[in-house]
Amino acid sequence: MRTAYRVETVRAAEAELMAKLPDGALMRRAAAGLAAACAGMLGGAYGARVVLLVGSGDNGGDALYAGARLARRGAGVSAVLLGSRAHEAGLAALRGAGGRVADDPVGAVERADLVVDGITGIGGRGGLRPDAAEVVRAARGSGAVLVAVDLPSGVDADTGEVAGEAVRADATVTFGAYKPGLLIDPAREHAGALRLVDIGLALPPVPDVEALQHEDVARLLPVPVGESDKYRRGVVGVVAGSARYPGAAVLAVSGALRGGAGAVRYVGPAGDAVLARHPETLVHAGPPAKAGRVQAWVIGPGLGDTPGADDVLESDVPVLVDADGLRNLDPSAVRSRPAPTVLTPHAGEAAALLGTAREDVESRRLEAVRELAGRYGATVLLKGSTTLVASADGPVRVNPTGTPWLATAGSGDVLSGLAGSLLAAGLAPRDAASAGAYLHGLAARRASRGAPVAAYDVAEALPAAWRDVRG
Numbered sequence: 501m502r503t504a505y506r507v508e509t510v511r512a513a514e515a516e517l518m519a520k521l522p523d524g525a526l527m528r529r530a531a532a533g534l535a536a537a538c539a540g541m542l543g544g545a546y547g548a549r550v551v552l553l554v555g556s557g558d559n560g561g562d563a564l565y566a567g568a569r570l571a572r573r574g575a576g577v578s579a580v581l582l583g584s585r586a587h588e589a590g591l592a593a594l595r596g597a598g599g600r601v602a603d604d605p606v607g608a609v610e611r612a613d614l615v616v617d618g619i620t621g622i623g624g625r626g627g628l629r630p631d632a633a634e635v636v637r638a639a640r641g642s643g644a645v646l647v648a649v650d651l652p653s654g655v656d657a658d659t660g661e662v663a664g665e666a667v668r669a670d671a672t673v674t675f676g677a678y679k680p681g682l683l684i685d686p687a688r689e690h691a692g693a694l695r696l697v698d699i700g701l702a703l704p705p706v707p708d709v710e711a712l713q714h715e716d717v718a719r720l721l722p723v724p725v726g727e728s729d730k731y732r733r734g735v736v737g738v739v740a741g742s743a744r745y746p747g748a749a750v751l752a753v754s755g756a757l758r759g760g761a762g763a764v765r766y767v768g769p770a771g772d773a774v775l776a777r778h779p780e781t782l783v784h785a786g787p788p789a790k791a792g793r794v795q796a797w798v799i800g801p802g803l804g805d806t807p808g809a810d811d812v813l814e815s816d817v818p819v820l821v822d823a824d825g826l827r828n829l830d831p832s833a834v835r836s837r838p839a840p841t842v843l844t845p846h847a848g849e850a851a852a853l854l855g856t857a858r859e860d861v862e863s864r865r866l867e868a869v870r871e872l873a874g875r876y877g878a879t880v881l882l883k884g885s886t887t888l889v890a891s892a893d894g895p896v897r898v899n900p901t902g903t904p905w906l907a908t909a910g911s912g913d914v915l916s917g918l919a920g921s922l923l924a925a926g927l928a929p930r931d932a933a934s935a936g937a938y939l940h941g942l943a944a945r946r947a948s949r950g951a952p953v954a955a956y957d958v959a960e961a962l963p964a965a966w967r968d969v970r971g
């Protein structure tokens with residue numbers, strides 16, 4: 501599991517550790533890790549031209565001490581001082597190692613092999629200030645490798661928001677713990693490749709944000725054993741499709757068939773289309789209450805104007821509500837259910853549920869997903885460039901797989917079928933949602949390999965994604 505901690509928590513852990521260590525020891529640890537990462541990216545420090553962008557705080561201090569180390573190993577290092585002050589001991593160390601302060605900042609970054617962004621870290625507020633923004637633009641245009649210290653300057657460490665201009669780094673070397681903003685868009689896109697330097701912090705066992713990795717998902721996936729039969733593996737019911745959108749039913753069923761349940765019941769008017777593609781489906785015209793027993797329902801993809809989720813929400817099994825099923829969804833109807841509910845909105849649907857604008861959800865995903873989970877008393881999977889899963893309590897899960905090629909019609913239908921199938925197979929709601937998103941993103945990467953994919957290609961790549969995860 502990859503874990504991330506809010507600034508407040510990181511600062512508390514730092515304070516506790518600093519009290520036990522000699523002055524400056526933590527910063528030296530951070531700077532040593534940073535210098536080693538920079539030297540690695542340069543293929544050796546000797547002869548390299550390195551420019552440090554140095555802000556007023558300790559983030560600039562890290563850059564200066566790392567610069568001193570690189571200068572001692574033969575790099576030509578200069579510092580661009582952008583803050584109201586600069587870390588005094590760090591600057592003295594740089595000068596002592598032969599580094600200097602740049603007199604032509606833009607010229608220096610244009611000639612650099614590597615630029616170190618030490619403008620702001622966890623103490624930064626808002627976007628870059630104009631003088632910093634100018635130098636950062638020159639660095640971006642220069643062809644130098646851009647390495648952010650702790651965080652790309654200008655992004656919000658706790659939320660992933662980017663309020664103004666921010667550094668776009670090739671890599672970020674972060675200290676002690678990942679911060680949520682490094683894992684969540686739009687900030688994540690600014691961070692480039694992530695590297696964590698252990699500085700010995702003791703962090704609480706429960707993080708603020710976490711991201712599943714292969715081995716976590718492998719532990720969650722349901723695997724049939726000798727005694728299994730199709731009913732014991734779980735039956736998932738899919739209420740989807742309409743005369744206008746029969747394809748959504750086919751796609752949701754295609755995800756459900758590859759999600760671990762032993763059988764898929766389809767309920768709705770698109771039975772012929774479903775059977776033509778998936779003859780193994782148990783088809784029923786409806787209503788859902790008459791279709792037979794299931795262990796979980798999926799409702800919503802392609803329903804169009806046909807009645808919403810009310811019937812299904814009255815059942816006593818877990819329900820996943822997606823797409824058209826989310827329209828006008830009543831929080832009290834969801835909250836009073838005796839069984840868990842999973843909602844899977846994209847940003848537009850989440851915005852409608854929250855009564856806000858889509859852009860607002862996209863710029864503040866973490867807040868939006870937490871708010872929806874609280875309001876509905878449900879597990880909420882917010883789709884998009886970073887998919888997040890939140891329950892009423894516990895860490896928010898960030899999905900680390902996926903590709904922008906997934907932004908293709910119908911791929912969400914495959915995901916709802918898949919996650920619903922995992923629910924029917926007995927996974928807890930947040931596990932079903934996050935393992936579903938993980939496999940879906942992995943399948944999309946496999947199916948795409950840099951080329952456009954259709955939603956059905958994603959469904960077909962799911963078995964290979966399972967095998968990847970299970971090793």
Ligand SMILES: NC(=O)C1=CN([C@@H]2O[C@H](COP(=O)(O)OP(=O)(O)OC[C@H]3O[C@@H](n4cnc5c(N)ncnc54)[C@H](OP(=O)(O)O)[C@@H]3O)[C@@H](O)[C@H]2O)[C@@H](O)CC1
Pocket residue numbers: 514518526527528530555556557558559560562583584585619620621622623624625626627628629632649650651654675699
């Ligand atoms: N504590 C530790 O043990 C360890 C900490 N470590 C390191 O310390 C970092 C945190 O250091 P920090 O607390 O000094 O804050 P930091 O991010 O450098 O910047 C704050 C200053 O920047 C300014 N500023 C604010 N917004 C701005 C903006 N938009 N654009 C431009 N400038 C802006 C503002 O000053 P102002 O210019 O307004 O006077 C403010 O005072 C952390 O990320 C890690 O790298 C490591 O060494 C490991 C050990």
Ligand SMILES: Nc1ncnc2c1ncn2[C@@H]1O[C@H](COP(=O)(O)OP(=O)(O)O)[C@@H](O)[C@H]1O
Pocket residue numbers: 823846882883884885886887902903904905906907908909910911912913914915940
């Ligand atoms: N920019 C993006 N990067 C990565 N994944 C994306 C992006 N945009 C959309 N997705 C993913 O694509 C899928 C689209 O689902 P959805 O919006 O419900 O589409 P549809 O309703 O057409 O099925 C979701 O899994 C979502 O997370």
Ligand SMILES: [K+]
Pocket residue numbers: 559617618619620621648649650651652653
């Ligand atoms: K930085």
